[in-house]
Amino acid sequence: MKKTFTKLALAGLMTTTIAGGAFAQEDTIKVGILHSLSGTMAISETTLKDAMLMLIEEQNKKGGLLGKKLEAVVVDPASDWPLFAEKARELIEVNGVDAVFGCWTSVSRKSVLPVFEELNSLLFYPVQYEGEESQRNVFYTGAAPNQQAIPAVDYLMNEEGVERWVLAGTDYVYPRTTNKILEAYLKSKGVAEEDIMINYTPFGHSDWQTIVSDIKTFGSAGKKTAVVSTINGDANVPFYKELGNAGIKAEDIPVVAFSVGEEELAGLDTAPLVGHLAAWNYFQSADTDANAEFIDAWHAYIGDDNRVTNDPMEAHYIGFNMWVEAVEKAGTTDPDAVIDAIVGVSVPNLTGGYSAMMPNHHITKPVLIGEIQDDGQFETVWETSGLVVGDAWSDYLEGSMDLISDWRAPLSCGNFNTKTGKCGGSGS
């Protein structure tokens, strides 16, 4: 709010939103929403924008925050990674928001990191990601690999007796890092090199015939085989269609996916896919009162009873409530005060427990394994007995296993190397 007219004019050149927000309006607290509303990622991110607007509206109904109304500022970074940085800057400098909820892909997050660091603002990132990062200004409310990938592999290994693994992913940073962690993990569990097949495909890959037949071949070596899929968004629909048509049943070769949620299944006839798995921290089918309330509120807000809820929406729900609580605790929206206050804040999640913000800016979550049902929903078939603490630095990767993250004073470091005793180890 202290930004001058010159800066306003400069930034106003490239802004598409109303820049009038920059005029000091002390009676509202502004919350930025940085999700793509056009371009390839609009398919996933538009829903999150709506979820945030709903949460803000509900908070205002409860009387706002610190006696002020919350005001949402929505920008559209259009699935364009550099534009994310520009729009983040616009939100913070021009619109003067106090916290930003946004980003989906890792590359968009990486693109905005320097902006949040430089301008010292807050970002709540709601999507499961590859880990290997912990930044002072960012709160990771989605799952780290140890809150999704590792438990899923454990489940298949212990419950389904899987001995052979196909790691299939889209060719970008999240699948590559996750698969690297999984490969190291599987090997540490005694899985032989020849029992792991790793396969990458381009974004939006639509011809899965060869890969599905490769999986079939790989699965006919006499050992129980499973596919661990980090295939991204849109490419999943043709992949699952091909699986269904090729007659690969979940009873024979189960596929466990980390990027397929209720939203992705909405474009599919799931009858041939019953029994394939997904690992998340939330399913719409979670049978709790908090979840039923959330779903009802969502349906009422969006005006469509068929819209689904999904894991990143829950992450925003948790993240937003944590921010609200931290601001109340600190008595101010000042980023430094909120960063100090938010560690240890614990809010209800939608699966019947509480999630807490940890010193490494990741949160505690339950891990659920769900099987796809013929109505496009998941049914939880297994869950961790307690909450799992998000681990920023994987314990299975060379160069990252010695790192820890703790943003509390006096350590205040995102990558503290326990071996050298210095902040700023390798990895990030």
Next chain:
Amino acid sequence: MGGTKKFKRLIPRDAAERLLGMRRLTFIRNAGGPMSFSRSLLLFLFLAMGLTAPALAQSDPEALRPLINELAKGKYDDTQKQIGALVATGDPAVAPALEALGDGDLYFRKSDGMVFIASKAGKGYALTDPLTLESAGEAGRRDVKKIKVNNKLRRVLRSALGSLTLMAPDPAVRKQAAEAVFKSRDPDSIEALDAALAAETDDSVRTVMEQARAAAVLNSDLGDEDKLAAVEVLASMGTRQAMSLLLSVQSSLEGPVRDATAAAVTKIEKSIAAWDAAQNIWYGLSLGSVLLLAAIGLAITFGVMGVINMAHGEMVMIGAYVTFVVQEMIRTSMPGLFDYSLFIALPLAFLVSGAIGVAIERGVIRWLYGRPLETLLATWGISLILQQAVRSLFGPTNREVGNPDWMSGAFEVGQMTITYNRMWIIVFAMLVFAGLMLVLKKTPFGLYTRAVTQNRRMAASMGIRTPWVDALTFGLGSGIAGIAGVALSQIDNVSPNLGQGYIIDSFMVVVFGGVGNLWGTLVGAMTLGVVNKFLEPYAGAVLGKILVLVFIILFIQKRPRGLFALKGRAVEA
């Protein structure tokens, strides 16, 4: 599985009664919707069980009820034990409950723990008694809870129902049962298989049963002689499934049986390798036909008219959305027509995309003829506008376009798996190609088009209204893109981004095949498809795509006009 040994016994006295009961059941379950056919098939087979299996207990529902209600208690392991207990009663009256359990339709009432078969009705569920199969009223959404099944339980149910239905009257069901036993490899079912084999009259079913028996024998502790015979049966199967089975038992075998297994595996591997090559060509043709469909409209607008149309992909996308709208309307008003939805969508998609094409030509492109750069930018802008328009209209998320029955599933040719949707798309692509050729070569409109593209001035002086021919040709290209969208909706996402995935590939095909030549587009698409599929297993999907691109760039350096270059004065002009 305890019940399996008791086949071929008396026909139970209450068979007629049960028949009645089953009819009632079929009727009730039929109300369930599209699944009802396969369900009534299954029920039919339970009826058959009723005739062949023993009636240990007279079907007194109340005696079984406690056992059934037990299903609702405990975790997966407990449910598994309970399934075993139910199968052990050998009473076919438990079958509907087990079947419903596998389908995820078995619920229990929270208030009293009673188990029911439930189907969605309005906001709650309609309950059916799992034993008497009479309607048991309704329950609210939160009053009943589903009995959970996981993959493990589904496997258990599959093999249990499999070995129980080996004597069903319908050969297709017997075959299915034998296949289930093949997968479960349960040594306990050998006896049942022997009994079934003795009674079997259908040769194809007999073969599958023998294979299933071989699989079970290898898993049992029978002597070497039996096992050697079993290995031979599996070796002659020659399928990947057989190889997988042999490999899995290999380590537990000894002596001559082990050697025979190893020899069988090598033999199967060899025959599979040959089939793999054939399979790869098939995949290549299939990818090629998708490329052809996507590119053929562009071959007209870009190839024949020379317009760089970046909005071509969006025409494909609009065609896919027309399919969605048609299916949606059919679903709400005439569900019976669903299998024909694609035929209804085809002409509509052609008209809608074609009309939009004509509008674009009249509104924008005709002002920009001869200025390729401006055309490129303008059509790119149009493509963004169309995408966002569809996004605002239908939402950003994927839309579900269902596959009609004749487009789902697969069949086997030797060791090749051919999926129906891919096969029909190849056929469809060829039909579209032939149709387009006919239009261009045999109709007056085609004649005008060719005349205008070859020599515009002379065509105009002959009295052809060239602007209208331009508009209609552009409309034709766009319309063809629209019907390609109908086909692509069957294998890809229906989302606003659908078209973007195809635009680069389409240009690649047209440029590679030779601008202005439809045959070039056909050969180009098929070549690129097959090359891509042969590279993919070795180079991976990502590198394969890059290599194809590099190959095309090099090829264009050598032959700038593509595979089938047009010759003559028209080209030089």
